[in-house]
Amino acid sequence: ALGYGGVEIAQLGDFGTDVATAIAIVAFIPVKDAAISALGKGLGRG
Incomplete structure (x- = not known):
């Protein structure tokens, strides 16, 4: 779904989507x- 392992994730269906979403959230934090x-910091300088 997000480039790497997309094919495997797609084959897992809903579970794969949940995992991909969780990975995306964790990576985004x-x-x-x-x-x-x-x-x-930018606002502090301004």
């Missing part, structure tokens, strides 16, 4: 935190 931190 540090990105979100970094973005919030960067925004906070």
Whole structure:
């Protein structure tokens, strides 16, 4: 679904979709935190 292992995930159906979603959420958390931190620093400078 997200590029790597997409074929295997698609074959697993709903379970694979849930796993892919969970992986995406977990992978997104540090990105979100970094973005919030960067925004906070940018606003602090402004």
